[in-house]
Amino acid sequence: MEKEHSDLIQPIKNLFFVLLGNTLYALGVVLFILPNGLITGGTTGLALIAQYSLGIPLTGFVTVFNTLMFLIGWWALGRKFALTTLVSSFYYPFILEIFQRIPSLRQMTNDRLLSAIYAGLLIGLAIGIVIRAGASTGGMDIPPLTLNKKLGLPVSVTMYAFDFSILLGQMLFADREQVLYGILLVLIYTAVLDKVLLFGHSRTQVKIVSKEYEAINQVIIRELDRGSTLLHGETGYLREPIPVVLTVLSDRELPRLTREVSKIDPKAFLVISKVKEAQGRGFTMKKVYRQQV
Numbered sequence: 001m002e003k004e005h006s007d008l009i010q011p012i013k014n015l016f017f018v019l020l021g022n023t024l025y026a027l028g029v030v031l032f033i034l035p036n037g038l039i040t041g042g043t044t045g046l047a048l049i050a051q052y053s054l055g056i057p058l059t060g061f062v063t064v065f066n067t068l069m070f071l072i073g074w075w076a077l078g079r080k081f082a083l084t085t086l087v088s089s090f091y092y093p094f095i096l097e098i099f100q101r102i103p104s105l106r107q108m109t110n111d112r113l114l115s116a117i118y119a120g121l122l123i124g125l126a127i128g129i130v131i132r133a134g135a136s137t138g139g140m141d142i143p144p145l146t147l148n149k150k151l152g153l154p155v156s157v158t159m160y161a162f163d164f165s166i167l168l169g170q171m172l173f174a175d176r177e178q179v180l181y182g183i184l185l186v187l188i189y190t191a192v193l194d195k196v197l198l199f200g201h202s203r204t205q206v207k208i209v210s211k212e213y214e215a216i217n218q219v220i221i222r223e224l225d226r227g228s229t230l231l232h233g234e235t236g237y238l239r240e241p242i243p244v245v246l247t248v249l250s251d252r253e254l255p256r257l258t259r260e261v262s263k264i265d266p267k268a269f270l271v272i273s274k275v276k277e278a279q280g281r282g283f284t285m286k287k288v289y290r291q292q293v
Helices: 004-031 044-056 058-077 079-100 112-132 138-149 153-170 177-197 213-225 251-264
Strands: 203-209 229-231 244-249 269-275
Touching: 004 079, 004 112, 044 058, 058 079, 058 138, 079 269, 112 177, 153 269, 177 269, 203 213, 203 229, 203 251, 213 244, 213 251, 244 251, 244 269, 251 269
Parallel strands: none
Antiparallel strands: 203 244, 203 269, 229 244
16 A cells, blocks of 8 residues: 555656756746856757757757657657656746746846856756656756666766867857856756755765774664674784674764764774765665564
8 A cells, every 4th residue: 555655656746846847947047048148058059059050940950859869768768757858848848938928037137157157056956856856858968868877977977078068069159258157057057966966865884993893883783773784804913803894874873873983992993985875775775674583
């Protein structure tokens, strides 16, 4: 029953975030990009290049290109992904048109620098929300996602590479200042996108070397309710065997762990490092408890 309820709610949540992300994207375009003549990457940037160099109408290029990217997404990323992307393809132009008809949204500031910064923040947040919902905003979002699935390349890095190339292509008709602001815009929204994609997934890994490893291990399991692994270790100078306690926990739990370890063994050696993502029981799966015999 619980699983059926989850299967019903999840698609609705995903649809909500796809609509929210596209709404924020359109808001960034209407408030900051269009009023200040900023150039950008993505499908719009490619369309501007095609219009200038080949005389292809803007809307015609966007329609053909988005259709092609939709088919690639269907093939490479699956039918479910393609269908959610189809929502973006129809909803984004719709909400963009509505925002353009609201006079108070036509220009937030005349400062190009502020516009590039805030447009980057909104667009990065918007794309990140949509991608985390298992969809995309269509167009040039699909090649980075395809490369991520097929080759494991980071989405933010490949998106930045594509957008930077598109911006350089727009140097044919844009002035230098426009290009500089465009590069700043891409840098900001790719950085924000990377943070949004990792938000809530990063964890802290701790390795503890101590003769009181058994007591520390019990504190991790019983007090912090976290899993642990005992790794084989050996001291470098005296060559004495000593287990190394390995655990992964949230950032909030780290101060408590260090306090407890310090109480047990003030001379304990801790190696603390950031982990981009942790999967498995206690993180992406429910915890399973087994009674000790």
